[in-house]
Amino acid sequence: MPEPSAPPPAGPTVAPASIVVTGAREAVPLPLPGGTPHPDPDVIIAGIAGWVGSAPLRGLVARFGGRWPTGDLAAVLAGLDDFSGRHWDFRGGRERPEAREPDLHPATARQVRDSAAALGLVRAVPPALGRYAHVVVLGGLAHACLRRVAYAAHLLRRGVRVAGEVAVLGSFRPLSDAERRTLAGAGVDGGDTEVDALDAAVRLAFGVTRPAEEDGRDAGHPHHSWSSRTYRPAGAPPVRVLAAPSSEPERRRAHTADTQRFWAGHARLAPADEVLLVTAPIYVPFQHCDALRTLAVPYRCGIDTVGVDPALPDLTRLPEPALTPGRYLQEIRSAIRSMRALHATVAAG
Known part of the structure; x- marks a missing residue:
């Protein structure tokens, strides 16, 4: 090279x-x-x-x-x-x-x-506003599911107000053996899939035991199926755990843009809504631009994207894998590709 x-x-x-x-x-x-x-x-x-x-x-x-x-x-x-x-x-x-x-x-x-x-x-940057229409937590690997949901709960405890719901978005991606070990090490029964890990993270972070509402469709294949579980924690907005189907089910599982579009339809996202997106700092540029393309442009809403603050004491028991130069280069590439897709969408009118 x-x-x-x-x-x-x-x-x-x-x-x-x-x-x-x-x-x-x-x-x-x-x-x-x-x-x-x-x-x-x-x-x-x-x-x-x-x-x-x-x-x-x-x-x-x-x-x-x-x-x-x-x-x-x-x-x-x-x-x-x-x-x-x-x-x-x-x-x-x-x-x-x-x-x-x-x-x-x-x-x-x-x-x-x-x-x-x-x-x-x-760098982890705090939310720009004190009130949002919705908070959207993006899924990922098992440790990320735990950290991001815990950070969203932390923001609510620290005074971020939410008029609508906290939406926790994932897919039916199977967990790897390493992810299962990560969850077990944190004392969490994370199930078999990414959305199971997110569901376990919600129960842990928000102190809930069972959903108030459940919906979904088992199409016999994870790329075609979807699920929705809504929890109602005391003193907090509703928390919805959503697994989306893939927009290209013959080729791949649902990705971030699929989950965002699927959620927007369920949440009835409206113009002028302010949405706070929670991810990891390394993914902020690319996932922010994906959200602009899939949510802000079609729905005319606002997007504020923040990364989990690794310095928070309640996240020290949920360590993140080392962030290497290779990982940074990979996600700089992801940001470039996301900006290219966003530019094409905006330029096309």
């Missing part, structure tokens, strides 16, 4: 007004495309251009031997998608835990970590 030390190419290749000039070691992450209600397409596009045209990302492309793509923003995003697929895709179509870790020079590894911090994949 080439890792030349040449500086990034000079001169912007997207509109100069859209470029954010910043250093990779700055403490404040680059802003993501705006998530305010009734989103303005021009503001979203300018936000995408600022993030992808920034100095930290340009520096990473140069470090791995790339030339900055030429052309308009769509061409730059396509070029970065192609480049990151050749240099930063360590999954190869596999699940995230199965990704390989690249052998990087220490200087390159440091640059990757600095750039990830500047691009918004490291």
Whole structure:
């Protein structure tokens, strides 16, 4: 893998007004495309251009031997998608835990970590508002299910108000043996699937034992099936645990965008609703842009995406696997691809 030390190419290749000039070691992450209600397409596009045209990302492309793509923003995003697929895709179509870790020079590894911090994949930022229409917790691996649900419960205890519901979104992805061990180590019976782990996390974090309402459809295959369980904890908004069907059931399981669209239909998401999305810091850029594409643009709602704060004492018993340079590069690629999809949606009108 080439890792030349040449500086990034000079001169912007997207509109100069859209470029954010910043250093990779700055403490404040680059802003993501705006998530305010009734989103303005021009503001979203300018936000995408600022993030992808920034100095930290340009520096990473140069470090791995790339030339900055030429052309308009769509061409730059396509070029970065192609480049990151050749240099930063360590999954190869596999699940995230199965990704390989690249052998990087220490200087390159440091640059990757600095750039990830500047691009918004490291620092946990608190919610921007004190009140939301809904809180949406995104599923993931077993440890992530526990941490994100616990963090959502923590935010509610600390005063974040929710007019609607807390929605915990997942799929029927089978748990691995390692995930089962993680749950067992935390004293949790997590069942067989991701949505089972999320359900167990809700019962643990919100102190509930059984759902008040249940609905769903068993279609004989997890890619076609769905389920919904709604809990009503005392002194808190309803908490719905939802497993979505896949939009491409012949090819894959449900992914994040599927779960968000499926939930929006159930929740009757309305224009001007403010939605707080809870994930891990490393996934904030890509999942924020996915939510803009699947929720903000079609429903005209607001999106505020936050990552779990790892410093909270009640999360120390739920450790997260090490965040390596390879993982950061993989999720920078995810952010690029998510921004490309968002740009295509917004540009198409």
